[in-house]
Amino acid sequence: MAETESESGLKIVDGFDLEPELRALLRPGELVEGIGGQCHHLPRYFYEVPTREAAREIRLTAHFGLNEFLLVDMKEASRVRAFPRYVPCAIRMTAFYLERLREATGAPVHLAVNGGYRSPAHKLSVAATPHMWGTAADVYKIGSVVLRDRASIETYNRVVEDLTDDLYVMPYGHGIGTADDHIHVDLGYVVVVPREISEDRLDRPQDRPRFAFEERRRGDRRGWPREPLPDILPAAAHTGSSESKK
Amino acid sequence: MSKPQAPPEAAPARESVAKAEQSLYASVLAIRDRHELERLGIAFYDAETTLQWSYNADAVFHAASTMKLAVLLAVFRQFTRGELTLDEPVHVRNKFVSIHDRKPYMLELNRDNEGEVYERLGRTMSVEQLAYHMITSSSNFATNLLVDAVGVPVIQTALEEMKIEGLKVLRGVEDHAAFEAGLNNEVTANGLLKLLRLIAEGRAYGEEASARMREILLDQRFKGGIPAGLPEAARVAHKSGNISTVHHDAGIVYLEGRKPYVLVVLTQFPNEAGVTTAVADVSRDIYECLAGMDGG
Numbered sequence: 001m002a003e004t005e006s007e008s009g010l011k012i013v014d015g016f017d018l019e020p021e022l023r024a025l026l027r028p029g030e031l032v033e034g035i036g037g038q039c040h041h042l043p044r045y046f047y048e049v050p051t052r053e054a055a056r057e058i059r060l061t062a063h064f065g066l067n068e069f070l071l072v073d074m075k076e077a078s079r080v081r082a083f084p085r086y087v088p089c090a091i092r093m094t095a096f097y098l099e100r101l102r103e104a105t106g107a108p109v110h111l112a113v114n115g116g117y118r119s120p121a122h123k124l125s126v127a128a129t130p131h132m133w134g135t136a137a138d139v140y141k142i143g144s145v146v147l148r149d150r151a152s153i154e155t156y157n158r159v160v161e162d163l164t165d166d167l168y169v170m171p172y173g174h175g176i177g178t179a180d181d182h183i184h185v186d187l188g189y190v191v192v193v194p195r196e197i198s199e200d201r202l203d204r205p206q207d208r209p210r211f212a213f214e215e216r217r218r219g220d221r222r223g224w225p226r227e228p229l230p231d232i233l234p235a236a237a238h239t240g241s242s243e244s245k246k
Numbered sequence: 247m248s249k250p251q252a253p254p255e256a257a258p259a260r261e262s263v264a265k266a267e268q269s270l271y272a273s274v275l276a277i278r279d280r281h282e283l284e285r286l287g288i289a290f291y292d293a294e295t296t297l298q299w300s301y302n303a304d305a306v307f308h309a310a311s312t313m314k315l316a317v318l319l320a321v322f323r324q325f326t327r328g329e330l331t332l333d334e335p336v337h338v339r340n341k342f343v344s345i346h347d348r349k350p351y352m353l354e355l356n357r358d359n360e361g362e363v364y365e366r367l368g369r370t371m372s373v374e375q376l377a378y379h380m381i382t383s384s385s386n387f388a389t390n391l392l393v394d395a396v397g398v399p400v401i402q403t404a405l406e407e408m409k410i411e412g413l414k415v416l417r418g419v420e421d422h423a424a425f426e427a428g429l430n431n432e433v434t435a436n437g438l439l440k441l442l443r444l445i446a447e448g449r450a451y452g453e454e455a456s457a458r459m460r461e462i463l464l465d466q467r468f469k470g471g472i473p474a475g476l477p478e479a480a481r482v483a484h485k486s487g488n489i490s491t492v493h494h495d496a497g498i499v500y501l502e503g504r505k506p507y508v509l510v511v512l513t514q515f516p517n518e519a520g521v522t523t524a525v526a527d528v529s530r531d532i533y534e535c536l537a538g539m540d541g542g
Contacts, residue, residue, distance in 0.1 A: 073337040073370050074330065074395060113337035113370050140368045148340075174350050181341055181352075 011048040012089060012194055025077050025121040026086060032120065034128035035176065040189040042120060043088035043133050050084045060095035063102055063109075069094070069116030069134065076114070077121035087117045088134035089192035097167055097187065098137055104163050105156070107143030112182050115140065128189070136186035138179070148181045156183050263297055266535050273531040274301050281524040284491075287512035289435035290532055291443055293505035295539060300435060304412065307512045309431035310487030311384050312494050315441055316415045317392050318462070319408065320401040321377050322455040330395070332377075335370035338363060342390050345398075345416060346423040353387055353420050363387045381485055382465045390418035408444055412437025433487075435510040438496040442508045445483075446498045460498070471495025472509055475529030486525075490518045495525045499533075507536065 015028025028044040047066075049055045055067040069091050072081060080086075094116075102109045114124055115138030118131040130136035139156070140147055147153050150172045157169040160183070170177065170184035193199060278286045289303040324330040340352045355364055363371065363385045371379075371388075373395065380388040393401070401415045412434030417424050424430070444450040445459050463483030471486045472495045484497025496510040509532055511525045 071370070072335075074334040074373075075337070110368065112368060113335070113339070146368070180350070181339065 011050075013046050013048045013086065015044045015046055015086070018086070021079055022086065025080050025119055027120045030120075032128040032132070038128070040128050040133075041191065043090060043191050045089045045192065045194055046086035047089060047091070048084050048086055052083060055083075055085070060092055061099035064095040064098055066091070068111045069137075071111065071113050071116060072118065072122065073113050075123035077119060080119045080121060089194065090187070090190050091117060091134040093187060093190060093192070094135050094137055097164065097185070098139075100163060101139075101160060101185070104159055105142050107145075109139050110141035112138040112140040114138070115182065130186035130188060130190075133189055133191065135188060135190045136184065138182040138184050140182040147183055150180075153179065153183055160185055262539055263295070266297065266539055267299060270299060270531060270535050271301070274528065277524055277527045277531070281513070281522055281527070282516070283513050283524060284516045285512075285514040286524075286528075287435040287510075288528060289439035289510045290507065291439060292507035292536060293446070294507065295536070297536075297539075300439075303435040303439070303510075305512075306412070306432045306434055307494065307514060308489065308492050309413070309415075309433040310489045310492050310494055311386075311389075311419070312433050312438060312485055312487035312496055312512075313413075313415050313419075313431040314380050314384065314389050314487075315438065315485050315496065316401050316405055316410075316413050317389060317396070318377055318381060318459055319441060319445075319450060320396045320404040321373060321392060322451050322459055323404040323407070324396055324400065325373075326451040326455050330373060332374035333372045334395075336373060336376055336391050336395050338366040338369055338371055338387070338391065340367065340387065342394065342418060342421070344421050344423040346421070346427045346429055349423065351421065351423070353390065355387060359383070360385050360387050378462055378465070381462045382467050384468065384486070386419040390420070393418040405441075408441070408450065410437055410440045410444075413441065433494070433512065435512050438510040438512075439508055442483075442496055442498055442510070446506055446508055463498070466497075471525040472497045472499065472511065472529040474523065474526035475531075476533055477501075480533075491515045493522055493525055495529075507532075 015023060015026055018026065018028070026046070027042050030042050031039045032042055033039050049066060049070065055070055056065060058066040060066055066087070070085060070087060098109055114122070116131070117134040118125050118129070120132050125132050142156055145152050147156060153172045157171070160167050160169045166187060167185045168188065170179045172178060172180060174180050274286065274288060285305060285307070286301065287303055287305045287307060288301040290299045325332055340355060341350055342352070343349070344351055361379070361383055363376070363379050364387065373392070376388040376392050379385040380392060398415060398417065405413050405415070414432040416429050416431055445456050448456040450456045450459060460483050463485060464481060466482070466484055468486050472484055473480065473482045476482065476499065479502060481500040482497045484495055487494040492512070492514045494512045498506050498508050500506045509529060511528045513522070513524045515522070
């Protein structure tokens with residue numbers, strides 16, 4: 001089975017290696033049609049989340065835990081809700097952008113239930129929604145503001161649009177492709193493929209791939225000493241990412 | 247009015263039943279006139295005496311919140327069949343779709359009425375918590391979430407499986423577009439009586455499911471209907487239903503030292519009635535009638 005130890009004990013798993021029931025529900029690599037007729041391949045590489053406790057403990061960014069992206073109700077298939085659970089590796093990118101949104105608004109950003117990752121078997125997954133890629137988030141509350149009217153939704157949609165061109169925001173409205181009780185942001189159909197994996201593989205076991213950037217982040221969080229950067233870079237680059245953010 | 251059913255070998259008992267029936271009929275007519283009711287429907291069954299009595303019990307009424315009994319039945323159907331567990335999470339989201347025009351609508355939420363369900367907005371509650379609030383505080387929000395969770399076809403299937411006639415559930419509550427189009431949930435006194443008898447006798451998807459439904463119904467917060475006509479010691483597992491022109495109550499009455507009885511009272515007024523004691527008055531008359539028979 002192609003899998004690798006990730007930080008906090010998280011494994012990265014090739015969806016092709018999952019048990020048949022899960023594979024049928026997650027449909028790794030399958031082509032799915034969107035509302036507009038465009039087709040996209042579903043993600044194939046997942047983090048394996050072993051337990052509820054692990055989901056609660058694992059931080060994707062300073063303010064977003066993995067569990068926030070896994071919060072679903074009975075609309076999700078019961079096997080997908082059972083641990084170990086699987087979430088596309090692109091979830092980190094979504095968390096990264098939500099962290100930026102939090103910085104921009106200066107307030108906690110609350111994801112709605114069913115507002116993070118939804119498997120293709122989720123009852124709200126009627127077409128190729130980026131939620132199935134782990135690249136979308138439905139935010140129902142920012143700070144103390146519950147987003148359920150045009151003014152609040154359009155205000156925060158504008159904040160997102162000013163923040164980055166990478167995120168798509170759904171306009172306010174009551175029909176399909178609009179939102180009236182949350183803001184929807186997504187990165188589109190982004191698939192993250194672990195560096196060491198060869199995508200021509202169908203059934204050959206993989207080596208043990210690992211994300212290089214995870215090693216660095218882990219080191220940052222745990223306060224491990226980092227290797228000095230080469231002298232050819234400007235002095236500012238040596239201060240580290242956390243300082244440069246300030 | 248249906249004929250009372252009494253054991254054929256007990257002639258004195260038959261006489262007592264006949265007297266009780268006459269007395270009830272007279273008092274019900276008096277209540278109808280006194281409260282200026284447009285319509286009145288009553289169905290009653292006493293497990294102690296096996297007396298069964300009804301008045302206009304197949305007349306169809308707007309269900310109001312008594313439809314929540316059918317939703318409760320459907321929830322426990324799914325539970326018994328293993329199609330959902332009572333701890334399954336449901337997203338507490340105020341967005342529903344009208345059965346009339348398929349357009350989304352929201353409930354006008356009130357923190358006082360919805361209590362804990364309102365507080366959980368945006369998060370999840372378990373199926374069992376929602377069922378509890380749907381019945382005990384008559385939460386419309388919890389009801390609509392459960393109707394969505396189990397589905398209207400399942401509710402209707404549950405009623406058919408239990409051979410309950412006279413109850414029609416088309417939708418959740420506060421679907422104003424459907425209301426304007428005349429698409430409403432309906433009940434009859436006989437239909438509700440059948441449903442509650444199944445729960446009382448442990449025949450609504452088995453004893454375990456029935457017992458859990460009874461527990462929820464016994465925690466009812468609103469005591470203005472059937473309980474208001476009873477001694478304080480009486481315990482009532484019931485569900486009322488009130489909208490502007492109808493006031494209903496349907497419940498199982500537990501009194502010390504005797505088997506329970508099931509009573510359904512449906513009332514309809516020509517205009518908005520405000521607070522009325524019609525249901526409690528019927529409840530009191532039934533109780534006094536039975537007390538007289540028990541005493542005899």
